[in-house]
Amino acid sequence: MLKLSKTFTNNGKCVRFVSNAACSGENKEVQNEKGHVKSFEEIPGPKCYPIVGTLYKYAPYIGDYNVEKLDRNSLMNWRRYGSLVREAPGVRLLHVYDPEDIEVVFRQDHRFPARRSHIAMLHYRLSKPHVYNTGGLLSTNGSEWWRLRSTFQKNFTSPQSVKNHVERTDGVITEFVQWIKERNISHNEDFLPYLNRLNLEVIGTVAFNERFESFSPQEQDSNSRSSKTIQAAFGSNSGIMRLDKGLLWRLFKTPLYKKLADSQEYLEKVSKEILMKRVTFFVHPDDNDNSLLGSFLKQPNLDLKDVLGMMVDIIMAAIDTTAYTTSFALYHIGRNPEVQKKMYNEILALLPSKDAKISSDIVSKAIYVRSCVKESLRLNPVSIGVGRLTQKDFVLRGYLIPEGTVIVTQNMLASRLPQYIKDPLKFKPERWLRGSEGHENIHPFLSLPFGFGPRSCIARRLAEQNICIILIRLIREFNIKWMGDELGIRTLLINKPDKPVSLSFTPRNE
């Protein structure tokens, strides 16, 4: 999709000029010919004041941003300023909406793509050198990030190692389906907390070979290990965005920083206990343990502090993301009976008996189920977009984007705009199905729910597989109906359903 790439000089600096099909026609040609580049400050955006920049937009009464409704802020800005929006909430920030431009941004990515996020968490972990070597995968940049990523990623991403988890994941989810039947879950209950417990149980099994037994009566207590682990994962994630914007925590321990530190400390404690039990592998390697932790510990010379940091990152990154994604998928499926019928027909053909086990072959053949997950992630990705910290100057649509700019690609909003996709607000899984009548040619950089490139989600395959197995089991067993109002989002780093997840489950006889 890129058309032209050349270098020229701007203020004595060598700048890579990248033009693309989306650059507005005439203007682009003039800039190409004259080599004229507009400054970053000329990009349209809200008025910027000295010291506070655009932070006043979040202030009560004066500002019109809602800190938990990033999708609305982003729509408002797109309407006012267009497809590139400049801001200055303490950093130089650029929102990019057009998929052609989003592609240009990712094509600039450095060997070690960087994000500016989880800064308070980085500070917390670096203040405990006896526990951690680094800030972990989520917050570390540069060659140290790559050291961690290259050490751990083969265990997460190789298709074979992901397939190895199908059987045990299915076992945990089958127990959950049984539990729903016995409990006779009603639509008056919020289903989200149960999905949190399920995803703790799945990630506990797959990542650590550890059962939390979170559906047992004792573990449902708010002081149990599973309840506190779920709370601590949420407590870690929910303050990250506000702490990234804030300054006061750098001077003293604000209540939000303290909540982050307490949550991290709890996840550390749980991870350390699990790790200590497993360390005996060095004496008696247990070859039956195909969990992620089992495979980490089989690697020679792995530093246990790195392993501990990875374990905390896994708990933080796995529970809410997968539970929210599954909630939104059930919301869309529960509101679209014709989609659910097609899903059921596919699942019935693959799993004629309810008691049959799900294999990796079944997951890979469940093509319609997988396109439902994709379509749900288009409309409701857990992250409104992807963040990048630029590591060199480049030019986008004739504007100089300096090194050190924070870029947020606005994929969620763009995925809901009619100029990029037909009937954008309709849930149509067929649009992703090659060969089907409803198939559409969608720009590959429009929907990026797992990010892009070497810094993309380390657990993408695993997460997609887990969600597919959950949907296959639930739809095989029940006719599911959405009983609540229209579901929106609250952005607490990731997009949480803004209302209870209200579903009815009618058992199927077949």
Ligand code: HEM
């Ligand atoms: C539906 C579920 C999930 C979604 C939508 C999701 C999405 C994302 C996104 C958007 C990123 C940032 C990518 C980028 O910057 O290009 C990310 C990073 C990450 N995710 Fe996920 N994620 C999910 C589940 C998981 C799970 C289950 C785990 C762990 C088992 C996990 C672990 C991570 C880690 C460690 C990173 C940081 C990677 C790095 O910086 O190198 N995620 N995820």
